[in-house]
Amino acid sequence: MQHVIIGSLVAFFISFYSIPVIIFIAKAKRLYDIPDDRKVHASPVPLLGGLGIFAGFILGLLLNINITDAFSQFQYFIASFFIVFFLGLGDDIMVLSPLKKFFGQLVVAFILIFKGNLLINDLHGFLGIGALNDITSYLLTFFTILVVVNAFNLIDGVDGLAGSLGLITSLFLGVWFLINNDTAFALIGFALAGSVTAFLIYNFNPAKIFMGDAGSMLLGLINSILVIHFISTAPTAANLGTIASPAIGFGLLLIPLMDTLRVFCIRIFKGRSPFSADRNHIHHLFLDRGFSHASTTLVIASLSILFSALSFAIATTMPVTLVVATQVTCFFTAIYLIYSIKPLLQLHVVKKEGNVTIQEKKKPLLISIFYRKESAAALEEE
Numbered sequence: 321m322q323h324v325i326i327g328s329l330v331a332f333f334i335s336f337y338s339i340p341v342i343i344f345i346a347k348a349k350r351l352y353d354i355p356d357d358r359k360v361h362a363s364p365v366p367l368l369g370g371l372g373i374f375a376g377f378i379l380g381l382l383l384n385i386n387i388t389d390a391f392s393q394f395q396y397f398i399a400s401f402f403i404v405f406f407l408g409l410g411d412d413i414m415v416l417s418p419l420k421k422f423f424g425q426l427v428v429a430f431i432l433i434f435k436g437n438l439l440i441n442d443l444h445g446f447l448g449i450g451a452l453n454d455i456t457s458y459l460l461t462f463f464t465i466l467v468v469v470n471a472f473n474l475i476d477g478v479d480g481l482a483g484s485l486g487l488i489t490s491l492f493l494g495v496w497f498l499i500n501n502d503t504a505f506a507l508i509g510f511a512l513a514g515s516v517t518a519f520l521i522y523n524f525n526p527a528k529i530f531m532g533d534a535g536s537m538l539l540g541l542i543n544s545i546l547v548i549h550f551i552s553t554a555p556t557a558a559n560l561g562t563i564a565s566p567a568i569g570f571g572l573l574l575i576p577l578m579d580t581l582r583v584f585c586i587r588i589f590k591g592r593s594p595f596s597a598d599r600n601h602i603h604h605l606f607l608d609r610g611f612s613h614a615s616t617t618l619v620i621a622s623l624s625i626l627f628s629a630l631s632f633a634i635a636t637t638m639p640v641t642l643v644v645a646t647q648v649t650c651f652f653t654a655i656y657l658i659y660s661i662k663p664l665l666q667l668h669v670v671k672k673e674g675n676v677t678i679q680e681k682k683k684p685l686l687i688s689i690f691y692r693k694e695s696a697a698a699l700e701e702e
Contacts, residue, residue: 323384324498327507331380331514339372339522343529351413365527367412369519370535374405376515377538381507389503396436397508397545400428404469404541408534418595421533422466428541429465433458438548440464444555444563446640465544471576472540473533474583478603479525479613482576484621486539487516489572492628493546499559505549512542525613540576547572564635567643571631575602575624578651605658623654 346352346366378401385394407424410416432438441457443449452460476482494509516539522528531539547569554565562568570577579602584594592598599608606616627647635643 321498321503323386323389324494324503324507324510327380327384328510328514329380330383331376331511332518333376334379335372335376335515335518336521338375339369339519339529342366342368342372343522346529366529367532368409368534369523369529369531370405370408370412370533370538372529373515373519373531373535374401374538376518377401377511377542380511380514384511385504385507389507391504393436393438394504396431400431400436400541400545401538403431404428404537405534408532408537412532412534425466425469425537426462428469429462432465432545433461438545440548440551440566442552442555443566444640446566446644448641461548464548465541467577467580468544468547468573469537469540471573471580472543473536474580475576475601475603476531476536477601478607478616479527480520480523480617481603481620482536482539483516483520483523483531484617485576485624486543487513487520488621488624488628489543490516490546492572493550496550496554496560497546500553500557502549502553505546508542509546512539525617543573560632562635564638564640564643567640567647568631568635570644571647572628574627574631574647574651575620578648582655602655602658605655609658609661627651 343366346368351367352364378398382398403424407416407421407428411421438461439457440452440461442451472482472486475485490509490512494506494513497503497506497509519529519531519535523531551565551569554561554568555563583598583600586600587594587596587598602620603616606619607613611619627650630650631643631647634646638646
């Protein structure tokens, strides 16, 4: 317990005090995320926030891990953290091709599976499937790691969103591992939570820095490790054990996973590459309906907490397949409700200057807290 608490505090303070230095260096070297038609920020924002997350996390972890609690594969987990961090950092600075990034992610997954012994070897009744043979187990674990890493990369589109979702998952699982005396994995969860919390202070709207691929891919990797370990150990856990661990693990990552799947299906249905850029992610839906960056993040994070709590609540009373079906139904119900929201902001002309009309968005008082705090004026040529 003591190591976990100290580890999270060390991670927090190292990240908190290193990020201003990183912001200064990023500005000096002009390492910015430049806005374009698809991105939602209007001015260049420094990258390399992932460096601050990684520094706090890795030092908080290494300075507080008790070697008697550490598992035999711990060294390979550390190696995978370094590889994915430098892979993302390279993309943030030099922009790597998707093929190079995918190859690097495959290497990381290979290390975790064959050296770190991280495997999903039982679905515990999902779709009637129990224990998996070796080939199926390897393929499913490869797929899970790659999908979760890229899902966090893709959901990182609004100030504070990816960090908030990663924080929620790491805290849920960190607490669960802690009450089950799985101290090493609890420390991984809490060290990540500490470093991400510090980062969010600088990343919440208006963001002073972005985490970049180095941060989002690291978040995805660590959360995939925590979830896979949870799936393997929850059925035999002494406290809050459950055979429906695959459904709970899925519920913890429901928003980034299902949003990625939904967006990919939309792109394929339109005859486009699933990796092509657009504005169909869940955060884009909120922004297009007038929500601010901050309220978008808060609403989506609240939904993630709700889905996570719901997953834990119903997993003890329902079969695994039915739990997953309920989760998917809840997600698409939420998406339907978001699509049903009509933009309530009305444009009213307030001033004319030559051929330019300056317009102002007027919003109902009761819902104003949920709508954009950005500039109320919009320019439109007559």
